[in-house]
Amino acid sequence: MTSTRRNTPVPSSRPLPTDRVLAHEHLAITRASCAAKGIFVARDLEQVTEVPARRCGLVLAFVRAYGLIEQAPGRSAYRPTKAGEKVARAWEASEEKGLRALREAWAKSWFARGTNSRLAQGPALRIGLAGKLMKLSEADETQHRKVEILVDLMVAVGMLRVEDGGYLRWNESAAVPKPRTGSGTVTAASEAADVHVDSPDEDAESAALIPSPRTHADVPSSKSANEDLIRLLSPPVLLADLARLSAEDMVALHGHLHGLAAILAKLRGPSMT
Numbered sequence: 429m430t431s432t433r434r435n436t437p438v439p440s441s442r443p444l445p446t447d448r449v450l451a452h453e454h455l456a457i458t459r460a461s462c463a464a465k466g467i468f469v470a471r472d473l474e475q476v477t478e479v480p481a482r483r484c485g486l487v488l489a490f491v492r493a494y495g496l497i498e499q500a501p502g503r504s505a506y507r508p509t510k511a512g513e514k515v516a517r518a519w520e521a522s523e524e525k526g527l528r529a530l531r532e533a534w535a536k537s538w539f540a541r542g543t544n545s546r547l548a549q550g551p552a553l554r555i556g557l558a559g560k561l562m563k564l565s566e567a568d569e570t571q572h573r574k575v576e577i578l579v580d581l582m583v584a585v586g587m588l589r590v591e592d593g594g595y596l597r598w599n600e601s602a603a604v605p606k607p608r609t610g611s612g613t614v615t616a617a618s619e620a621a622d623v624h625v626d627s628p629d630e631d632a633e634s635a636a637l638i639p640s641p642r643t644h645a646d647v648p649s650s651k652s653a654n655e656d657l658i659r660l661l662s663p664p665v666l667l668a669d670l671a672r673l674s675a676e677d678m679v680a681l682h683g684h685l686h687g688l689a690a691i692l693a694k695l696r697g698p699s700m701t
Contacts, residue, residue, distance in 0.1 A: 442538045442565040443493040446486040447573035451580035457487040462512035467500040527585045551595035556677030
């Protein structure tokens, strides 16, 4: 007899946040979940965060995946773990301490380790980092928005700093355990996370060979949105700039340039009458 039961999707070992909730709402729901006194459901979080219960419920899987809450008796019921209660106490002290505690709670996650490794040699374009995280999470294009929300979350908690030109830099104060490298070995934690760790010798050699990107100190400040765009696009792209990009950045840049060329060709072509 042929079974008509549908195959149940296997939960990802590298969960991504929902793309139905913005980063600041995600943080509010995370904070309320950790601060809950005992067992709670999504409806309880709605009263605290003013985010609809349905959307609160979408966030809880991500919060649970990284050890801040756990399943409790009852339908769709949860309760804070000791790690979650620690984050809540820090948040009660101050916003800064709460965000630091959340960074520490996420420090051993696959996305924190992967981002730290990707940005170890300096800032990278957001699109390149997103591409790296998609590769690590084995996400397809339908989940691209979820990866973007994940990047927004890392910015919101202070793991990443936004720089000019669309670059993101790893915040050195973000607590991420440094993988020990010696005689070509890596820690078991980095192997389990399947995160590539560059050897110190390779990093030093790469840094010496790759020139620093140009600075924009000599470019006058802009006074309008149009001048901002002109200021960004006018300087030619130097080989030193391209040398700082990863393979993911280069592939993404090629796709965007190809799309821009197609749009410009359409705009400058004969008008339709």
